[in-house]
Structures are given as C-alpha cells and as structure tokens.
Amino acid sequence: MCLFWRNMRIFFAISGETRSTPRRWNYVGAGHFMVLIDRGDYWQCGFIIPKGKFNEVRQDGLLEFRAALTKLAPFLGSRLDELDTWEMVRLLTVKVDRLQQWQCPGLLCIGDAAHAMSPVGEVGINLAIQDAVAAANLLYDPLCRGSITLHDLEKVQKRQMRHGWCNCWRPSPSCREFRGA
Numbered sequence: 122m123c124l125f126w127r128n129m130r131i132f133f134a135i136s137g138e139t140r141s142t143p144r145r146w147n148y149v150g151a152g153h154f155m156v157l158i159d160r161g162d163y164w165q166c167g168f169i170i171p172k173g174k175f176n177e178v179r180q181d182g183l184l185e186f187r188a189a190l191t192k193l194a195p196f197l198g199s200r201l202d203e204l205d206t207w208e209m210v211r212l213l214t215v216k217v218d219r220l221q222q223w224q225c226p227g228l229l230c231i232g233d234a235a236h237a238m239s240p241v242g243e244v245g246i247n248l249a250i251q252d253a254v255a256a257a258n259l260l261y262d263p264l265c266r267g268s269i270t271l272h273d274l275e276k277v278q279k280r281q282m283r284h285g286w287c288n289c290w291r292p293s294p295s296c297r298e299f300r301g302a
C-alpha cells in the first residue's frame with residue numbers, strides 16, 4: 122500500500138464535539154491507516170485502502186468496516202453507529218502530481234488544475250490561493266493594457282515554482298503537460 126500517492130481513500134464524516142477528543146490526525150494499526158481532519162463540529166475521516174479494493178471492503182459489510190475503524194480509533198465509539206449505509210461513504214482516488222507547463226496561449230492553470238494536492242497536509246487551499254494572488258499581481262498590468270502574452274503567463278508558474286510548495290514534488294513520468302488550448 123502506498124500512502125498519499127496514488128492510493129484510494131474512503132471518506133466519511135463522523136459528528137460530535139471534536140475538541141474533547143484526542144487531536145491526533147493519524148491512526149495506524151492492524152494493517153490499516155486512517156486520517157482524521159478536525160472540521161470543528163465533526164471529523165472528516167479518510168480510511169486508506171489499496172487501489173481496487175473498495176468492492177471487497179463493501180462486500181465484507183458495514184459491521185466489519187466499523188469494527189476496523191473502532192480498532193483504529195476507539196474514541197469514536199458509538200458515534201460510528203451513524204455509519205449505517207454505504208451512501209455515507211465516498212471513494213476518493215488520490216493523485217498528487219502537477220503539470221510541467223501551466224500555460225498555453227489563452228489559458229493559465231492554477232491551483233489543483235496545475236498541481237493536484239493530497240487532501241491531507243492542508244496545503245492544497247493555501248497553494249491555490251497563493252497561485253491566485255501571484256496571478257493577480259503579475260497579470261493585472263498586462264490585462265489592463267489589453268496586451269497579455271504567453272511570456273506574462275509563464276511568469277506565474279516561474280514565480281510559484283520558485284516560491285511555492287509545488288517544487289517539493291518532482292514531476293512523475295505521468296505528469297501531464299497541457300498541449301493546445
């Protein structure tokens with residue numbers, strides 16, 4: 122199983138006052154891994170499974186699933202009874218990668234469109250906002266002049282690759298390059 126990289130995550134929400142419970146965000150045990158994201162009045166829960174195994178998890182049944190969650194994070198206790206239908210559970214395929222080139226004539230990709238982020242780590246939204254601010258600052262003048270060029274668009278990626286977090290990830294062979302508008 123590979124964490125945070127091309128894995129599958131089962132997402133669901135568990136209600137309740139999160140402040141009174143342990144503020145750990147990851148729970149590992151019995152071959153399983155779960156992340157809990159504190160959303161104030163509920164936990165957003167991500168249970169990580171190997172790619173292609175979601176049907177097996179479903180076939181084992183909700184009781185089995187809840188038992189695995191209880192073993193990992195006993196403090197969730199009876200709140201796990203809320204999970205009484207698979208309708209409450211969503212499968213998310215996680216990919217962390219980025220475009221090698223964010224722009225082409227007439228188009229600039231920023232945020233997740235340029236660099237898909239893992240839901241865990243809390244950087245996705247920050248990076249998307251940073252990209253938007255950089256784009257606004259760098260493109261305001263050329264847009265006002267009505268003479269924006271590809272070179273202007275390139276400045277946004279260059280700036281963010283130099284200062285943003287996205288240079289933490291080397292492009293994988295599957296990294297997409299945007300070709301054509």
Ligand SMILES: Cc1cc2nc3c(=O)[nH]c(=O)nc-3n(C[C@H](O)[C@H](O)[C@H](O)COP(=O)(O)OP(=O)(O)OC[C@H]3O[C@@H](n4cnc5c(N)ncnc54)[C@H](O)[C@@H]3O)c2cc1C
Nearest residue numbers: 132158231232233234238239240241243244245246247249
């Ligand atoms: C389950 C989950 C939990 C996450 N938790 C966190 C977290 O706790 N902290 C964090 O930092 N990041 C988190 N992320 C990642 C974060 O959501 C993204 O990195 C961030 O939202 C990227 O912002 P964005 O503006 O680039 O894209 P988005 O927020 O995805 O915005 C794109 C928008 O474009 C709209 N859109 C799409 N197609 C079209 C179309 N054809 N026409 C018009 N509109 C369209 C979409 O509806 C959407 O509103 C999470 C992601 C997921 C999936």
